[in-house]
Amino acid sequence: MRFISYTKDNKPGFGVVTADNKVIELAGKVAGADCLATLVGSEELLGRAKDYAATATPSCDYDAITLEPVIPQPSKIICVGINYVAHAAEAGRKVGQYPVIFQRFADTLQAADAPIIRPVVSPEFDFEAELAVVIGKGGGHIAPEDAMKHVAGYTCFNDSSVRDWQFHTHQYGMGKTFRKTGALGPWLVTTDEIADYRELEIKGVLNGEQMQEGKLSELAFDIPHLISYVSQALDWNPGDILATGTPSGIGFKRNPPIFLKPGDVFEVVISQIGTLTNTVADEA
Structure with a gap:
């Protein structure tokens, strides 16, 4: 899957880009993951995110978001x-x-x-x-x-x-x-x-x-x-x-x-x- 960090309507988000260039929002959908860095830090959270994204309805088009660096604030x-x-x-x-x-x-x-x-x-x-x-x-x-x-x-x-x-x-x-x-x-x-x-x-x-x-x-x-x-x-x-x-x-x-x-x-x-x-x- 292709995971992204982005802003939409001046709010930070993270999610998945689908094959047809839609965005599935993950913020607030996977308990314990408040950003992409915390999500990828846990195999359990990452697995739950993939399961959710496999059946979820996209929240918007890819063109409707503004990308951030894929990890916006890496510690190093x-x-x-x-x-x-x-x-x-x-x-x-x-x-x-x-x-x-x-x-x-x-x-x-x-x-x-x-x-x-x-x-x-x-x-x-x-x-x-x-x-x-x-x-x-x-x-x-x-x-x-x-x-x-x-x-x-x-x-x-x-x-x-x-x-x-x-x-x-x-x-x-x-x-x-x-x-x-x-x-x-x-x-x-x-x-x-x-x-x-x-x-x-x-x-x-x-x-x-x-x-x-x-x-x-x-x-x-x-x-x-x-x-x-x-x-x-x-x-x-x-x-x-x-x-x-x-x-x-x-x-x-x-x-x-x-x-x-x-x-x-x-x-x-x-x-x-x-x-x-x-x-x-x-x-x-």
């Missing part, structure tokens, strides 16, 4: 750099012994169909198409062989980066934490819909032209390894986001470089999941 967004070998090569880096980890914050996120914002302090605004993992069951010190039990589902992510700020120092987190630069959505596809995440293919498309392409089987550090590695330092919480890295084709490594500008449309396209579409606007 853990991102992975240099996680495709081809991307490492284009960046002049080598995949090391340990994954490159950095963090984003919830207020950097935008929803599908909302504009991502090019900051006023820099023209070097770049795109990064990624698969994002949404954590269901929380926990710490998770063994790699148990890690997939902690995954609720998958969504699309654009880890747009402000490149010159990224390289102000050797710790490039500042280039990843500008307001309203990252996009997450449009929906969460639960793990029972994806037989093997390694079969997923990802593309980054700018103004209709494919710029990035990769397969999740090409990850240098796979999803179980990443979940386990981070869990040695931090407990995962329901609704947390793990962004798995971007494939080759990013803009600033092209000759000449290609940076996002106002009016551009960037799409993250992932097989079996969907398409995350965002326009680009300048910061006011």
Whole structure:
């Protein structure tokens, strides 16, 4: 099923998008679940939500809502750099012994169909198409062989980066934490819909032209390894986001470089999941 977070009539909601693009509201329908993060944190609640949605009458059309980031306020967004070998090569880096980890914050996120914002302090605004993992069951010190039990589902992510700020120092987190630069959505596809995440293919498309392409089987550090590695330092919480890295084709490594500008449309396209579409606007 495709789960979404949204607003309608200025009220927050969460629910399911049906095959014919209707919305089944879940807020107030599943006792104990007050948002999508709490829903996916419990197998029992998630099962009850699926049972309800299987027979419920839709409450409105998909066009009648405004999407929010699929998890509007994740407690943490853990991102992975240099996680495709081809991307490492284009960046002049080598995949090391340990994954490159950095963090984003919830207020950097935008929803599908909302504009991502090019900051006023820099023209070097770049795109990064990624698969994002949404954590269901929380926990710490998770063994790699148990890690997939902690995954609720998958969504699309654009880890747009402000490149010159990224390289102000050797710790490039500042280039990843500008307001309203990252996009997450449009929906969460639960793990029972994806037989093997390694079969997923990802593309980054700018103004209709494919710029990035990769397969999740090409990850240098796979999803179980990443979940386990981070869990040695931090407990995962329901609704947390793990962004798995971007494939080759990013803009600033092209000759000449290609940076996002106002009016551009960037799409993250992932097989079996969907398409995350965002326009680009300048910061006011």
